[in-house]
Amino acid sequence: MAGTAVLGRLTWLAATVAATNEETPRVHTLTLDVAGWGCHRAGQHLDVRLTAEDGYQAERSYSIASAPGDPLAITVERLEDGEVSPYLVDDVAEGDVFEVRGPIGGYFVWDGDEPEPVLLVAGGSGVVPLMAMARHRAQVGSTAPMRLLYSSRTWDDVIYRDELATLGIDVVHTLTRQQPPGWSGYTRRIDDELLREVAFSAADGPRVYVCGSTRFVDAAADGLVRLGYDPRSIRTERFGATG
Amino acid sequence: MTVEERVLDGNAAGGLLLELFGVDLTAAPCMCGGCGAREEVARLDVYVDCPGVVIRCRHCRNVMITIVRGPERTWIDLRGTSMMEF
16 A cells, blocks of 8 residues: 555645535535645545534544545435534535535545456445545546445435436445335345345456445445455445434 | 444544544554554544544454544554554
């Protein structure tokens, strides 16, 4: 990993909300204008800091959804009882300002110049940094095969549902709680058999990115190792249950 | 929430470490002072809801890094880390 270190002090910058978009009732995308923001890499995240009138501050990390070079966007899921996400999903409006810092991360990134197949495994809003990779692949014209295995509770919970079908990658959905009439896809949580059916052969040397809740990530990564994947080829990012 | 559900990974500490060290450490190899396992910081277990931030070895659970922030200063305990490369 030598050479991946990014030099430079991290400072808080003012982010102005340029646009909001409802992906699902619980999940919104915010496009941000940030003066002084550098270019990010697909898969990185940023920190958001909110400051209350009494000076109380709350910080959370959010994955960057946009491809490098596109206007900076984050996608946020409202977590009940959260300190930050309910504001970002329900209350924020165009023109509002809050602080961000980043981009952050040199491990859970895909730069688009590697030829190996890429397996993306997403649980719920874990799809966000993987979406940045899929968008980046389309943008740079990468021919690396890319496949997304995406676990959602219901069809209406699928984030980026329409756009995912337009990016030229294989998308395999599993809907674990409720399925629309006539659904012929997977209906269960990710298990070893499902991974075996969907994942590239370990012999093809795929790069793997798994993002979701801690439980989801551990289950998917452990299953891939049992399929013969090199643990070092599996990059994971767990997100927390406090938002 | 169980302890297992609270655990995050080194990506979650990326912003804090970048702020303190001026370098993105998530991809930096780091050797556990307990068992000698060598992993990138992103692959370590991180607890952010302690008093401070606690980073543990994913193999032997040894506490590798503890970071506590005060209003005007920061304390970093690295006793559990034998090497960090960046």
